[in-house]
């Protein structure tokens with residue numbers, strides 16, 4: 001069997017517990033992503049989503065296991081993987097252009113200053129910020145800052161984008177616009193995206209696959225929801241699709257109840273669940289039985 | 297509204313100054329009753345004439361004004377080792393402060409950088425810094441005189457020592473508390489350690505470092521006066537001490553005013569620089 005583009009293979013992350021010993025945030029976590037896929041991860045605060053993303057980014061290391069990308073194990077951060085930070089992570093003493101140029105000149109170190117700037121301006125234009133190049137981050141609204149973060153990530157032409165709740169601090173209107181833009185850009189450039197979100201509708205609109213994570217400690221990937229909506233969906237049509245409500249209800253039901261009681265669910269007789277291959281479900285579609293593997 | 301409060305504050309300042317000068321003038325020209333009983337210990341210390349105050353009454357604001365005018369109209373004359381213009385004396389003090397402070401910057405900023413980058417070194421050196429910091433810089437003077445054997449270099453050393461700690465502590469603290477997010481940005485962009493130091497850590501820590509410099513320069517200016525009183529020779533501190541021996545209170549008050557003004561200018565320069573590197577978040 002050919003390996004997936006991104007393959008998370010049995011990773012664990014443990015932190016020293018305050019009262020001694022070690023807390024296991026998650027262990028033996030398996031998950032795979034294909035090239036060009038848009039994956040959203042949903043789970044409650046503190047379950048370990050950011051930790052997984054940091055491991056994918058190379059900013060953190062798993063205590064056990066490995067992540068293989070394109071056949072190679074991750075060793076530290078890489079310019080092939082751009083991170084969009086929850087708190088935008090802009091350098092406040094640099095202008096918008098300065099922030100994006102910093103990334104561009106880090107990727108192409110032999111480029112002339114003019115070439116770097118030209119490239120950075122193009123990225124800034126892509127996210128609709130032309131005219132704000134000389135502003136400092138403090139002069140920008142939350143949505144504009146997040147746009148700069150996206151422009152910076154895009155400017156280095158990464159193979160993978162890792163986004164940690166990029167829109168959670170924005171108002172609904174700005175969030176919607178940015179979702180449209182990100183979706184458009186990622187589809188056009190064939191980006192592989194791993195995105196953490198709290199927002200069910202955001203996940204439904206953006207993702208090809210939605211990963212449902214249970215509450216920590218010892219969080220698990222309970223299920224992977226394959227999005228039944230058509231790939232060329234539009235924001236205003238999404239909720240008219242017959243699969244929309246079953247899908248939405250399934251995710252909300254998970255967040256409200258199952259994420260907490262997943263251990264009991266597993267203990268039920270006849271329940272089949274394999275941590276190496278979490279079941280792929282498609283709410284709203286005719287039931288496909290999960291693979292028959294012994295529960296672990 | 298803000299404009300009017302500025303104007304009103306200025307008027308009030310002038311009124312306070314006028315009241316103070318008037319009170320000073322009246323107090324000095326009023327009862328000059330000499331010949332009070334004098335603590336004999338004190339008399340022995342300063343000389344009988346000075347103790348009774350008979351020959352040199354406290355000068356009034358007009359006398360001091362004249363003295364200031366005299367000093368400022370010819371600040372740079374040199375008529376022998378004990379008779380130099382007040383500008384020259386201030387120049388000596390400033391040169392010592394800037395030299396000692398400059399060497400302290402050259403040591404404290406790179407060292408503070410290294411300390412701040414490594415939590416281990418930070419913790420290991422912290423007890424030493426905490427012990428060294430509260431030592432009065434003048435306590436170093438005998439040791440400096442003994443080892444360096446040069447009074448001028450010794451006062452520069454004392455300035456160096458007293459400027460060092462605030463900058464060292466602030467640099468280390470500023471470097472250690474650079475936001476993780478910004479460091480992660482550099483890491484995800486595969487920025488090398490040297491470029492990271494100059495493009496992320498230095499700008500991020502600059503306001504804290506400059507604040508340390510501002511504290512240092514303030515302390516250095518306080519300490520130089522005392523140090524020069526101690527070692528003598530040249531400088532505004534020595535000038536004050538010399539005028540005390542000459543019982544020239546007008547000159548002493550002039551010097552005090554100038555010390556205050558120069559200190560304020562030094563502080564304002566550093567404040568301006570701090571504002572230049574401060575970034576709004």
Ligand SMILES: Nc1ncnc2c1ncn2[C@@H]1O[C@H](COP(=O)(O)OP(=O)(O)O)[C@@H](O)[C@H]1O
Nearest residue numbers: 015016025044045046047048049050051052216
């Ligand atoms: N450096 C750390 N030391 C100890 N515990 C940590 C550290 N970083 C994260 N954690 C813990 O790991 C858990 C998962 O954190 P995180 O991945 O940020 O969760 P999420 O992003 O899903 O909200 C949390 O319970 C958090 O307290």
Ligand SMILES: [Mg+2]
Nearest residue numbers: 046049050164
């Ligand atoms: Mg998080």
